[in-house]
Structure formats: structure tokens, C-alpha cells
Amino acid sequence: MFLVVVLSLVLVVLDSRFERVDEVRSWLGSALTPVIWLGHVPESLSEWSEDVFTSRDELLEENESLKARLLILERRSIKYASLAADNIELRRLNDVSAQLDESVVVADVIGVSPDPFSHEVIINKGQRDGVTEGQAILDANGLMGQVIQTSRFTSRVLLVSDSSHAVPVEVLRSGVRAILLGTGSANTLELVHVPDTADIREGDELVSSGLGGRFPKGYPVATVIRIHSEPGEPFASIQAEPAAQLNQSDQVLVVFQPTNRRQLQACEDGASDIDCPPADPVAEETAAEGEAP
Numbered sequence: 001m002f003l004v005v006v007l008s009l010v011l012v013v014l015d016s017r018f019e020r021v022d023e024v025r026s027w028l029g030s031a032l033t034p035v036i037w038l039g040h041v042p043e044s045l046s047e048w049s050e051d052v053f054t055s056r057d058e059l060l061e062e063n064e065s066l067k068a069r070l071l072i073l074e075r076r077s078i079k080y081a082s083l084a085a086d087n088i089e090l091r092r093l094n095d096v097s098a099q100l101d102e103s104v105v106v107a108d109v110i111g112v113s114p115d116p117f118s119h120e121v122i123i124n125k126g127q128r129d130g131v132t133e134g135q136a137i138l139d140a141n142g143l144m145g146q147v148i149q150t151s152r153f154t155s156r157v158l159l160v161s162d163s164s165h166a167v168p169v170e171v172l173r174s175g176v177r178a179i180l181l182g183t184g185s186a187n188t189l190e191l192v193h194v195p196d197t198a199d200i201r202e203g204d205e206l207v208s209s210g211l212g213g214r215f216p217k218g219y220p221v222a223t224v225i226r227i228h229s230e231p232g233e234p235f236a237s238i239q240a241e242p243a244a245q246l247n248q249s250d251q252v253l254v255v256f257q258p259t260n261r262r263q264l265q266a267c268e269d270g271a272s273d274i275d276c277p278p279a280d281p282v283a284e285e286t287a288a289e290g291e292a293p
Helices: 002-018 022-031 033-052 056-093 258-268 281-291
Strands: 103-112 120-123 136-138 143-150 155-159 166-171 177-185 188-192 205-208 220-228 237-242 251-256
Touching: 022 033, 022 143, 033 103, 166 220, 188 220
Parallel strands: none
Antiparallel strands: 103 120, 103 251, 120 155, 136 143, 136 251, 143 155, 166 177, 166 205, 177 188, 188 237, 205 220, 220 237
8 A cells, every 4th residue: 555655646746747647648548448439339339229210200200300401501501601701801801811710620529527526528539630638629509628638549628617627708799808617517607707897798698709829719608697796796796508518419529720720731731740630521611611702
């Protein structure tokens, strides 16, 4: 027991002071990848069996629903292409030198942290896909969190609901900036140090402000659901509901910001000495629509 305690203390010191354990942690993460995949097998088998035994009527009903949804999305796509063209023209008139163009990679959620006090998930994209620590993670509704650890094949993501996580945000309606903290609850976030006189209302949408350079600007993060002010207190107590489906999303987007443009450009030029993310047809199609006249 004494030897174990001494070894633990040595590893803690090496990790905190000299950062000598990162390589070992990355190797262990890669070695445990098969275990994570095996833990995901029952869910995959369950989904496969449901797909196999789906009735013909259910398939026809789903097909009709998808056709209707496709028509709606096509209409929105045409509208968004027109708005994007107008936006690009306005930027040119204002002499903007560079256009914001984040690239994304689609990833699957293959694991969830068993620790009830830590809100983390594991995705099936890692260093070989170009994923690095600090990259933002989105689902179809908004910001989910950021990558905090990578291995060769997987990455660990800290969700915005974790009590140690913070996001710089701004109110979409009024432009008021604040810091949004996780509370340890998947359904509640908290705005801190907001003056009692700030222009914030229930129902306001909070988006990432881009301050600090960690998260891209303008992505939905949460919606204000409760504001409480105590007489004489300088700050209001403000709670918000996350925009992302933190406990339900199975697929996420890993965002490559313009700071990674040099690496992505090298990948496009055929560089072989770096890890490059695979081509994403969704991102390419979105970019093509944004450049359409």
C-alpha cells in the first residue's frame, strides 16, 4: 500500500508540474478504444434489430415524412443561399478581407462518462482525424462543449453542463456579454456576474461571443428561462437552458476554426506529414452554397 501511495504521488507531480504523463495517457486511451467500442455493441445491435423488424407501414409513413421534410429543407436552402450571397456582397462593400468559414467533421458519440459529477462523452474521432484539444463540439441545435483530451482514435469531450465549464456568451437581442457556467445539471446553466440593470429577459437566446478564441462566434448556446433579483444585490441570478441536446445527441460536429486553416490548406495541397480530417460532404456543400452568386 505504501508503494502504491508513493507511486501515485510521483505520477501526480509528474503530471501537474512536468506534463510527462500526457503521452502515457494518450497511449492508454488508444489501448482502451476496443473496450469502448465493445461497450457500444449492445446499443448498436439493438438499433440494428429495430431496423430489421420495422414493418412496411412504418417504413412508408417514415418515407412520406422524410419527403415532406426534404421539401421544407430545400426551400430553406434556396432562401439561405440568397441570404448568404447578399451577406457576402455586404462584406465586400465594407472592405472585409477574410470570410469566416469553419470546417467541420461529423463524429459519433460512442461513450459517456460513468462519473455522475463529470459531464463528459467520448467521440470516435481523434488525432488521426486532425482533432486537437480545445476544439468546439456542436450538435444540430447548438454548442455542446469542447475537446479536452485526444487519443489516436477517440477524443473526450467536456459538456457545457459540467460544473467546471464556462462559455463567453452574448444576448442575441441586446448584445449584453456575460459568462455562462455549467451547474452540474444537464438542463440548467447559469449566467454569472450580470448586473441587475442589464438588458436581459426571459426567452432571450444566448450565443457564443467568440471572446477568448476558444469557441466560434454566433453559435446558439442556451435560452434564458429564469431571472431573479434580490433587493440590494448588485448581480441578478439568471438561469438558462442549453440549446444542445446534451443527453440525447448521437452525432456531433467537430469544428475546425480559421486558426486551423493552415493545417487544412496543407491537407488540401496533399501534405503527407500531418494528420488530416476526412472530407466532409456536408461542409463542402454548405461552403458551395455560401459562395454561389
